[in-house]
Amino acid sequence: MYSYPHDNGKTAPPEEHPAPGPPNNNPTHLYTPPRYISSTMFPPNNNPTHLYTPPRYISSTMFVQVPSTTRQWSTGLCHCFDYPANCVITCFCPCITFGQITEIVNRGSSSCLVNGRAYGVLALTGFACLYSCFNRSKLRGQYDLEEAPCADCLVHFCCEPCALCQEYRELKNSGFDIGIGWRANMDRQSRGVTVAPIVEGGMAR
DSSP states (O other), rough: OOTTTTTTTOOOOOOOOOOOOGGOOOOOOOOOOSOOOOOGOOOOOOOTTTOOOOOSSSOOGGGGOOOOOOOOOOOOOOGGGGHHHHHHHHOHHHHHOOOOOOHHTTTTOOOOOHHHHHHHHHHHHHHHHHHHHHHHHHHHHHHHHHHOOSOHHHHHHHHHHHHHHHHHHHHHTTTTOOOGHHHHHHHHHTTTTTOOOOOTTTOOO
């Protein structure tokens, strides 16, 4: 209670104070919503003092490594003298060996004569190794062979005769009689003679 000095002892009316209440009930109060959500609202493992940080990367242990299904060549690149006759033919006339290999790899869709002629024409221009390297890649894809000792183009560019001999030996060791062609090999298989199966869906590497 307070007295006014000029009111002869009269008391002043009590001051009016706003009723207590939440900010939303006070029209003079400017309510500001929270700008962020505290990390303690989602405490991991019920630990309110722990600040959870989501992982920024995926661990390599989450990926399962699939073992490689490729296999090695049956003979090395320089084992040309395993078949001396083929080695001599390839050195002096590689178009014959290439034509025989390509007929088997293409499953008879093109004959040895046609493939050999195409190789001979490209040999005059110096691009025969590019043609034969694609054939090597196709052979590897059919039998899931590894790309060794280096890339197919490098193998044929650096050592074309050795690469052709290796491909010839691979088909030979797989059960094909290269000299009789694709159809004759299929006839032999129909009569019960075992011929190495071709892996379907192989990918060139």
